[in-house]
Amino acid sequence: MRTLLNLIWLILCGFWMAVGYAIAGVICCILIITIPFGIASFRMANYALWPFGRTVVRDPRAGAASLIGNILWFIFAGWWLAIGHIVTGIALCLTIIGIPLGIASFKMVPISLLPLGAEIVPARHADLAAYQR
Template identity: 40%
Template sequence: MRLLLNILWIIFGGGFVIWLEYLLGGLLLCLTIVGIPFGVQCFKMAGLGLLPFGKDIVDAPGESTIGCVLNVFWLVVAGVWIFLSHIALALGLAVTIIGIPFAIQHVKLAMLALTPFGKLVREAP
């Protein structure tokens, strides 16, 4: 079922476009030394954006002060806008019954987009 939902997500839910946007954003951020930690977070979101079904987001053990500062910077510069775009897509998809599973995945991505540092993406049980 996860495979089918992931294939439908790539085709109809915007998964390929989201993956491509996060991948390009991560590559651009990694061109600078300062942007490398943010680029790594974009790659994490790209992986989740391509195949979100069957994955969960969990807190990483041992939240650091640096991660908290980077989350605040991320939130101010990009996190709010990414969050709002995923919520807008989720609301648009939630209007239809068929789009509800895709809307749930956009909400999952929106929550990760707010504070990506200190989060891990793992396979769901």
């Protein structure tokens, strides 16, 4: 079922959301100081392509640099990526088949707003990843 949802997701919106993240990543990699934002954006592009079966785990030890980076990310890139997820989620929820996809799109809003200090892991390893920190 997870594979079927991922394929439908990829066709309907995953590819375009991943393109948005990739564009943000390329723009961020232009300057040396913003390369961590570019790397985070490429990780999220991968997540946007194939989201079912994976989840986001926050690192409670993420420090001030992560906080400052997330604020900068929110100002320059996060808000428009989050708007993309919200608009896509609303559009997907208009059909019965699209409701699980719309919910997945809404679940991606927090990581699109605050990507630093988070890790994308397989869902079956989410408890283990949180425990190892």
